[in-house]
Amino acid sequence: MENKYTISEIAKMFNITTNKVRFYEKKGLLEPLRNENNDYRTFTKQDIIKLQSILLYRSIGIPIKDIKNILNNSRKENCLTYFNDQWKLVNNEIDKLNIIRKSLESILDELYEETKEYKIDSKVLNIINESNELYNIKNNWQDKWNFNNWAKAYDRDIIEDKGTLKIYKNYSLILQNVYDTVKSFHIINPNILEIGVGTGNLASKFLNDSCSIIGIDQSREMLTVAKEKHPNLKVRIGEFLRIPYYNKCFDVIISTYAFHHLNTEEKSIAIEEMFRVLKDNGIIVISDLMFKSIKDEEDILRNLSIGQVEEIRDEYYSYIDFLISEFKKYNKKLQYKRIDKFNYIISVF
Numbered sequence: 001m002e003n004k005y006t007i008s009e010i011a012k013m014f015n016i017t018t019n020k021v022r023f024y025e026k027k028g029l030l031e032p033l034r035n036e037n038n039d040y041r042t043f044t045k046q047d048i049i050k051l052q053s054i055l056l057y058r059s060i061g062i063p064i065k066d067i068k069n070i071l072n073n074s075r076k077e078n079c080l081t082y083f084n085d086q087w088k089l090v091n092n093e094i095d096k097l098n099i100i101r102k103s104l105e106s107i108l109d110e111l112y113e114e115t116k117e118y119k120i121d122s123k124v125l126n127i128i129n130e131s132n133e134l135y136n137i138k139n140n141w142q143d144k145w146n147f148n149n150w151a152k153a154y155d156r157d158i159i160e161d162k163g164t165l166k167i168y169k170n171y172s173l174i175l176q177n178v179y180d181t182v183k184s185f186h187i188i189n190p191n192i193l194e195i196g197v198g199t200g201n202l203a204s205k206f207l208n209d210s211c212s213i214i215g216i217d218q219s220r221e222m223l224t225v226a227k228e229k230h231p232n233l234k235v236r237i238g239e240f241l242r243i244p245y246y247n248k249c250f251d252v253i254i255s256t257y258a259f260h261h262l263n264t265e266e267k268s269i270a271i272e273e274m275f276r277v278l279k280d281n282g283i284i285v286i287s288d289l290m291f292k293s294i295k296d297e298e299d300i301l302r303n304l305s306i307g308q309v310e311e312i313r314d315e316y317y318s319y320i321d322f323l324i325s326e327f328k329k330y331n332k333k334l335q336y337k338r339i340d341k342f343n344y345i346i347s348v349f
């Protein structure tokens with residue numbers, strides 16, 4: 001006969017209170033049987049396994065309602081939704097705490113240098129203001145292009161290249177060029193991060209080469225398509241402004257057709273983020289829509305239709321000159337190559 005346990009026994013087993021067990025029951029996570037004679041709860045081995053899972057999921061912060069869904073539907077796609085949500089939440093929290101720690105570090109430096117008694121000092125308030133601003137910029141970035149909606153049609157659309165600017169006409173050539181540029185640095189067993197991996201077309205070149213590569217993207221649907229096409233590709237939800245990885249863990253960072261979804265201010269933050277996760281001797285290779293300079297942009301735009309100009313204004317093309325000065329802040333050199341009217345490849349080393 002199957003072993004049965006009382007509420008006190010299972011509470012003791014997991015070192016929790018009986019109230020906690022009742023709470024999970026009230027929330028619909030546990031459904032113990034009732035003893036026919038005295039109506040006391042009785043728990044089976046299955047309930048014990050379930051409770052263990054509930055406690056473990058809670059220990060990594062999964063909300064009660066999500067645990068209920070996971071327990072009711074253990075299909076991979078369903079579980080991925082909840083664990084991806086938690087991954088995003090945890091990484092956002094880590095990023096937020098890092099910003100706060102950085103500002104506290106600066107505040108403490110200020111205070112230890114103070115000779116007089118502390119009074120609310122504008123320097124300290126400025127530091128807090130700056131870090132709040134940084135947090136707000138990171139938090140306010142939104143996918144106004146709706147890449148989730150585009151994911152399934154993306155590969156077909158780039159082949160058809162319907163837009164009037166024909167930005168995808170050299171797509172294959174560009175991806176190949178990025179791959180060749182990375183290879184030209186002869187880095188042994190590089191750990192590669194691709195940001196804005198999309199459907200995985202560039203990453204697959206490195207996968208075929210047995211490289212270790214992780215693709216991050218803010219769009220879950222893009223990652224689903226990438227994973228369907230390339231089951232061996234490691235993908236994660238992640239953003240330019242909050243790269244969900246540790247400091248100095250990548251040798252190479254690559255990105256194509258993605259950087260122009262950040263405005264100038266966001267680009268500076270993204271560059272700082274890239275250097276945070278890049279090893280000291282690491283390289284960055286980005287291909288994207290760019291102009292050499294503001295003057296170059298004016299010359300090009302003069303010859304375009306209103307519709308084409310609007311198409312460009314819907315995004316944030318970079319200026320090579322701006323990028324050179326940004327990367328200089330990190331003592332890095334930038335080389336660029338123009339592929340066509342709008343597409344450049346930059347390598348930073």
Ligand SMILES: C[S@@+](CC[C@H](N)C(=O)[O-])C[C@H]1O[C@@H](n2cnc3c(N)ncnc32)[C@H](O)[C@@H]1O
Nearest residue numbers: 147196198217218219222239240256257258261
């Ligand atoms: C035009 S697609 C390019 C996809 C792929 N890199 C390629 O070359 O085919 C842009 C991709 O960048 C992603 N993306 C845009 N802004 C991003 C951000 N701030 N952080 C991470 N990914 C972003 C989008 O979700 C989308 O998958």
